[in-house]
Amino acid sequence: MDPMAYGRSAADRHGRRDARHPAAFATAAASIASFLVGMDVLIVNVALPTIARDLGGDMAVQQWVVDGYSLLFAALLLLCGNLADCWGAKRVFIAGATLFAAASLFSSFAWSMAVLVAGRCLLGVASALILPASMSLINEANPNPRRRAWALALWGAGGASASAVGPLLGGLLTPVHWSLVFAINVPFCLLVLLLTLRVAPSPRRPKPFDWTGQTLALTGFVLFIAGVIEIGSLGVNSPLAWGLTAGGAFTLAAFVRSQTRARAPMMPLGLFRVRGMQVALMIGFVMIFNWYGMVFISTMFLQNDRGMGTLAAGLVFVPSAFVTVFGNIVGGRIITALGSRFSITLGLAIMIAGFLFEFLYPAPIPVWVIATGLSVVGFGAAITTPAAAGVVLASVDAAQAGIASAMFNTFRQVGGAAGVAVFGVVATFLPTLTLALRAVFLASAALLALILAFELLCWRGR
Numbered sequence: 001m002d003p004m005a006y007g008r009s010a011a012d013r014h015g016r017r018d019a020r021h022p023a024a025f026a027t028a029a030a031s032i033a034s035f036l037v038g039m040d041v042l043i044v045n046v047a048l049p050t051i052a053r054d055l056g057g058d059m060a061v062q063q064w065v066v067d068g069y070s071l072l073f074a075a076l077l078l079l080c081g082n083l084a085d086c087w088g089a090k091r092v093f094i095a096g097a098t099l100f101a102a103a104s105l106f107s108s109f110a111w112s113m114a115v116l117v118a119g120r121c122l123l124g125v126a127s128a129l130i131l132p133a134s135m136s137l138i139n140e141a142n143p144n145p146r147r148r149a150w151a152l153a154l155w156g157a158g159g160a161s162a163s164a165v166g167p168l169l170g171g172l173l174t175p176v177h178w179s180l181v182f183a184i185n186v187p188f189c190l191l192v193l194l195l196t197l198r199v200a201p202s203p204r205r206p207k208p209f210d211w212t213g214q215t216l217a218l219t220g221f222v223l224f225i226a227g228v229i230e231i232g233s234l235g236v237n238s239p240l241a242w243g244l245t246a247g248g249a250f251t252l253a254a255f256v257r258s259q260t261r262a263r264a265p266m267m268p269l270g271l272f273r274v275r276g277m278q279v280a281l282m283i284g285f286v287m288i289f290n291w292y293g294m295v296f297i298s299t300m301f302l303q304n305d306r307g308m309g310t311l312a313a314g315l316v317f318v319p320s321a322f323v324t325v326f327g328n329i330v331g332g333r334i335i336t337a338l339g340s341r342f343s344i345t346l347g348l349a350i351m352i353a354g355f356l357f358e359f360l361y362p363a364p365i366p367v368w369v370i371a372t373g374l375s376v377v378g379f380g381a382a383i384t385t386p387a388a389a390g391v392v393l394a395s396v397d398a399a400q401a402g403i404a405s406a407m408f409n410t411f412r413q414v415g416g417a418a419g420v421a422v423f424g425v426v427a428t429f430l431p432t433l434t435l436a437l438r439a440v441f442l443a444s445a446a447l448l449a450l451i452l453a454f455e456l457l458c459w460r461g462r
Contacts, residue, residue, distance in 0.1 A: 026141035027151040029195035030134035031158040033097060036188050037127040038162030039169070040069060041416075042295075044120075047174040047181045054178065055113045067226075068117045072124030074413035075221035079214055081132040081406020082266050088204045089136035094196055096129025101189035108179040119182070135405035137199060139393045146336045148393070152386035153332030161321045167299075167314035168321075208264040216255035217266065221414075224248025228418050236425055267403065276395035277404065279455050280388040283344065284408050285415035286451050287351070287381055290444035293419035294377070297440050298370055301433045306367065316371050320378040327382025340387040340394070341455075347384030348452040351377050352445050359441035363434060373441070 044051075044066060051065070084092045103126055107119030138155055142148035173180040227245030234241050259265040272278065295317070302313040334343045354376030361369045392408045423443075427436035 023141040023147065023151070025195045025198040026137045026200075027154055029093070029192050029199065030137050030151075031154045032188060032195070033093070033130045033134050033158075033192050034155050035158035035162045035165075036100065036185060036192070037073075037131055038158070039166040040123055040127065040185065041066075042162070042166035043170040043181050044069075047170050047178040050174050050178045051116070052113075055110065055116065064117050065113070065120055068120040069124040069127070070413065070416065071222060071225050072121045073127045074225055074410060075218055076125060076128035077132060077406045077410040077413065078217050078221075078267055078403070080128045081403040082209075082214075083129070084133040084136050084406075085205050085403055086209075088201065089133040089140060090196065090199055090201055092129050093133035093137055094193065096126045096133060097189050097192045097196065100126035100130065101186050101193075104182045104185035104189070108182040110179075131409050132403075132406040135389060135393065135409075139405075140203075141199065145390075145394070149335040149340075149386065149390055150332045152389050152393075153328045153335070155386065155389070161325050165321055167317055171314045210258075210262045210264055210266040213255060213258050213262055213266040216251055216258055220248050220251035220255050221410075222248070223251060225414060231425060267407065274395045275458055276391040277407070279344070279458050280391045280395070280408055281411045282451055282454060283348070283384060283388045284412040286447050287384065287415070288412045289415035289419035289422075290351075290355075290440075290447060291377070291381065291419070292416040293423035294374070294440050294444060296420045297423050297427055297433065297437050298374070300427065301365075301437050302367065302370070305433050308367075316367060317374060319371050320374040323375040324378040324382045327379040328386060331383035331386055334383060335387050335390060340390045343387035344384050344391070344455060345452065347380045347382075347387065348448055348455070350380030350383065352380075352448045352452065354380060355441045355445035355448070359438055359445065365434060365437060370437075 048065060080092065080096075100123060103119055103122035106122065107116055110116035110119055134155065135152075138148065138151045142151045169184065170181050173184065223244050225248070227241050227243070227248055230238060230241035230244060256269070259267055259269050272281075298316075299313055302308045302316060308316075331343060331347070334346065354373050357376065358365070358369060358373035389405075389408065392404050395404065423436070423440050426439055426443075427433060430436045430439060
């Protein structure tokens with residue numbers, strides 16, 4: 001055997017192993033960050049009554065502790081997606097993780113509700129920096145479609161499991177002290193930063209900044225999402241809520257018009273003509289609309305109708321966390337074996353089956369039915385989400401990965417805010433939470449069936 005050939009072979013193997021390491025670090029950092037961003041949406045809910053006893057504040061102020069995070073998160077995603085493309089995903093990701101750690105410490109030492117709301121808004125800004133950059137990091141580190149599918153499955157597992165782990169951690173930490181629900185973020189952020197140091201630098205793609213578009217987009221999203229939130233808080237007869245929503249819709253329409261005239265638009269409208277983007281954006285919106293609405297109404301049902309405590313209610317969501325992580329792993333295998341289109345179709349069908357199972361079960365609805373339904377829906381979502389994210393990244397070139405990821409996640413966050421508000425309004429009009437829960441199950445199944453039909457129609461014959 002030629003010793004030089006052996007040397008070259010060993011060197012090649014060593015080089016391939018070295019090449020895998022940055023991808024592994026990027027995937028791990030992005031997945032942990034996805035978990036953090038998702039967990040911080042829900043972990044504070046359980047602690048709110050205790051926080052209010054210490055710091056004061058009525059129900060509206062408590063709601064803004066939650067919604068201040070979601071509002072800034074959703075409103076800034078498009079800007080941060082552009083920043084990830086212009087400045088480099090790694091730089092923006094590091095900035096977001098650093099701000100997340102600082103804002104978490106600031107929130108944990110809050111001395112008033114106003115300060116806490118400010119801290120939550122800073123956390124929303126940090127999350128907006130992190131999320132599109134995390135998808136771009138995965139895209140850059142995993143150019144091979146099969147490995148990218150696995151990486152996105154792990155990234156999806158981080159975000160999906162957080163929705164169940166968040167309430168549970170909140171229930172465990174709050175009895176010690178409510179500040180721990182924020183302080184717990186810091187060691188996770190430090191781990192993310194350490195992992196990111198081993199990630200290869202991201203390319204910078206400087207381009208003119210669309211100040212008009214960004215101003216209109218930020219203003220429009222803030223007004224619209226605030227209006228949706230206030231409809232859920234103040235009711236459908238609130239002039240303020242509808243005024244905010246109408247103002248936001250008008251401003252967003254002006255933003256879309258500005259994008260047709262801008263020399264370097266911050267949200268290229270041509271992406272909406274890409275078939276894969278159309279499907280992924282619709283899926284992202286409806287899935288999170290249904291999931292957040294279901295979690296919100298289910299939590300109310302378990303605590304108010306079933307008389308369960310906050311920790312016990314949080315435990316109902318734990319099985320779905322494990323099933324969701326398993327689903328993301330299985331989903332990665334399905335994507336690599338059968339493709340994203342098959343995975344999306346299968347995942348949507350499973351979610352529809354889960355919602356129908358809960359809807360058709362005779363009253364009274366047992367707790368195990370809710371836990372089982374959450375797990376089935378979570379399993380379907382775990383298969384669908386990384387496949388949809390993969391479609392987004394495959395539909396655009398590398399230079400637009402950040403803004404495409406931001407568009408996908410913007411639709412998801414707006415869907416989540418709308419789901420809580422809409423289903424919350426439905427609950428106020430129905431006589432019992434049991435009926436509200438059934439309405440959520442039926443409406444969710446119907447919406448997903450429409451998306452499934454839309455997806456099959458879009459890809460028929462392709």
